[in-house]
Amino acid sequence: MALERAVVDGDVVCPLFVFDPSFYSGDGLACDARLRFLHEALTSLDTLYAATARQRVVQAAASSTAQPITATPLDLQTDPNSRTDGHGTTLEPPDRPGMTFGYGDPATVLSAFVDRGWSVLTMATPTSRYGKQRDRRVRQTCDDAISFLSGDGLVRDTERPRENWQSQIGTWLTGTQHVPQWDDAVGVALETGVTPALVDEGYGIVPTKTKVPTGTxxxxxxxxxxxxxxxxxxxxxxxxxxxxxxxxxxxxxxxxxxxxxxxxxxxxxxxxxxxxxxxxxxxxxxxxxxxxxxxxxDWPGWTEQAVNPVFENRNEETHDPELVTAWKRGQTGFPMVDASMRCLRQTGWLNFRMRAMCASFFTHILQQPWWIGADWYHHHLIDSDVGINYTQWQSQAGLVGKPSQRVYNPRKQVRDHDPDGEWITEWVPELSPLPSESLDRPERTPLAVQENCGVVVGEDYPRPVVDFEARREAFWSQYERRRARAAQELGRPAIARRASFSGGYAAAKAIANEHGRNDDTGSGTQVQLAEIEEHLRADSPAGRATVHGDDSETAPAVDADAMDDETTIPTGSGQSAGEPSPDDNAVVSDALETPNPTNAGGDTDSDSPDSSREIGDEQTTVEQFE
The missing domain is CATH 1.25.40.80 (Serine Threonine Protein Phosphatase 5, Tetratricopeptide repeat)
Structure with missing residues (x-):
């Protein structure tokens, strides 16, 4: 959108990317593989711009006062185009540059362009505290010479961003894509000495992860x-x-x-x-x-502060660095967790169910502060999206205040999703000699079997670092004491704005009215999906909160084995299994007017691979995580 606008409003257009050193520091929260993916993507974009018709390259001398960027402060000892790690072609620049690359504080770099008569167009993007502060400094420095354009379909600068949100999203998704028409505009690229390859080399980016896609x-x-x-x-x-x-x-x-x-x-x-x-x-x-x-x-605090103040500082008093380290290294004694965490560290990938399970285990069972795990994910995941990673971590950690919550059972996940041990034995090979039926709880493998297999649990593989059942009960006890007060907090407009339910303040108020209490008794009836749907329809504009599929079904009877499961309220089965809360189903129902999926392509409820009783709210499959 910014480029489309630029070629219409300007005679000369200079595509610019500024490398911000803050993202390359020790606190930058990006592994080398993700940084490499970024550098590949920028090189690919540079090549596309270089192929643009009417492109004209301008090279100014470093001493020229007309040159806003002179050089990079990186001290390179080698040729940045001489790669030794097999990624030379993906960082090889085009024969002539299509973009201008800068390095340094974005406010300083952009103000240098403004001082030389340039106007700046950039996109408004979802961002957390640092990004907000950076954009504020840029606005102050560049004044009215910079414009932040909103072209991603999200709603900004309004008191009620969720009002008619689904309808707006549906319109945007089907709208015309932005295609710049250069016409008489001339493209300019300044040769600054800064390139993605140079930055990659200057910071010693040498990815060690495997199975990482190429960013072109x-x-x-x-x-x-x-x-x-x-x-x-x-x-x-x-x-x-x-x-x-x-x-x-x-x-x-x-x-x-x-x-x-x-x-x-x-x-x-x-x-x-x-x-x-x-x-x-x-x-x-x-x-x-x-x-x-x-x-x-709607609220940039998702990355560092609990949405619901009732849960602020939760698990801080139980922080145990040794448990955190065991979780990060995949040495918890719970094979499904360990396999997932090793895969994450080695490949930068994990499917959503495993991400959710490991987040639930970290906060509810290990009882560790949520933000430590969220930062770890954000560092390692190649696809980590700030808006999704941190909102999902808070949801999994139960920090929003909805009346239902899930605790994943990693042993059941083995039985349901890796019964033959294919996944576990790939990532926890020390367990591969054991029979597959022992992989959900290897510590219970008879000693004779361990001896015959040559695997001693407690030596070759750790015993569970915590008692799962005891920790689970401790979590539920604590959560029940706070649940009603947390629901009450959602009735406050400021907290409802933080939570940003698709039904807006009406949805938050419905939960507060039904489940909120001013005392600490934790009393109140646990919500059913049909109840939330009824409240959303009553308190929201017509058609805002319909729920698809079987999400209004109540829970089946719970047997003894199911008590080794993870949920208090199943919120989906069959066709709807694997889907998030009614809040999110409401998002989809109005934004996408498509036929009932049970009638699409001949699929039926029985085809769902995800029809266990562990479907929770606002915490299940999101394709951006896949």
Whole structure:
């Protein structure tokens, strides 16, 4: 959008990217593999700009007062184009530059352009505290010479951003894509000495992760086309991690780094994929992508502060660095958790169910502060989106204040999604000699079997670092004491604005009215989906909060074995299994007017791979995580 506007308003256009050193510091929260992906994406974009008609390169001498950027402060000892790690071609610049690259404080760099008569157009994006502070400094420095354009479909600068939000998103998703028409505009690139390859080399970026995608527009287009060809199998591949690696879209890194836009993907899938349950599920997850990013637009504090003040500083008093380290290294004694955490660290990827399970385990069972785990994910995930990662962590940690909450049981996850041990033995190979039926609880393997297999639990693989059942009960006891007060807090407009439910303040107020208490008794009846839906319909504009599928079904009877499960309220089964809360279903129902998925492509409820009783609220499958 910014480029489209620039070529209309200006005679000379200079595409510019500024490398901010803050993101390369020890606190930058980005692994080398993600930084490399960014550098590849920028090199790819540079190549596209270089191929643009009417491109004209201007090179100013370093001493010229007309040159806003003279050089990078990075001290390189080697040729930045001489790669030794196998990624030379992806960082090789075009024969002539298509973009201008700067390095340094963005406010300083942009003000240098403004001082020389340039106007600056940039995009408004969802961002946390640092980004807000940076943008504020840029506005103060550049004054009215800079414009932040809102072109991502999200709602800004209004008191009630969720009012008619779903309708606006639906209109935006089907709207015309931005295609710049250069006409008489001339493209200019200043040779500053700064390139993605130089920055990559200067900071010693040497990724060690494996199975990482390449960040180019060509690879993004190929991934999108390939996914459409197999979209019908998507529903049955999202839950089991060994299936999800190749079975989900794999598009999230490309969307996160701007190689593809949500609207571009949505329209391509809608126009080219066959009408089927997979297409319905996937396009709904694109809407959830926007839903969670809208939350960050509405409140940038998601990255560092509990949404609900009742849960502020939760687990701070139980912080145990040794437990945190065991979780990060995949040495907890819970094989599904350990396999997932090792995969995350080695590949920068994890499907959503495993992300949610490990987050739940970290906060509810290990009882550690949520933000430590959220930062760890954000550091390692190639596709980490701030708006999704941190809002999901707060939801998994139970910091929002909704009356239902989930605690994943990692042992049940083994039985449900890796019964043959394919995933576990790949990432926890020391357990591969054990029979598959022992992999949910290897510490219970008979000593004779351990001896025959050559695996001694407690030596070759750790025993569980905590007592799962005791920790789970402790969490529920604490949560029940605070649940009513937390619901009450949602009735406050400021807290409702933080939570940013799709139903707006009316949805938050409905929860407060039904479940809020001013005392600490924790009394109140746990909410059912049908009840929330009724409140949303009563307190929201007509049509805002319909719920698809089976989400209004009440829980089946719970047997003894199911008590080893993780949920208090099943919020989906069959067709709706794997979907988030009624709040999020409301997002999809109004934004996408598509047929009932049970009638699309002949799929039925029984086809769902995700029909266990552990479906919770606002915490299940989101395609940006896949």
């Amino acid at each position: 527009h060509r690879d993004a287009a190929a991934q999108l086309s390939g996914f459409v060809d197999r979209i019908q199998s998507y529903p049955r591949n999202i839950s089991a991690p060994q299936d999800a690696r190749e079975g989900t879209s794999g598009l999230s890194p490309y969307i996160n780094f701007g190689l593809l836009s949500v609207r571009q993907v949505h329209q391509y899938v809608t126009e080219n994929a066959p009408a089927c349950r997979g297409r319905k599920m996937f396009t709904s997850r694109l809407v959830w992508n926007m839903h969670y990013n809208q939350k960050l637009v």
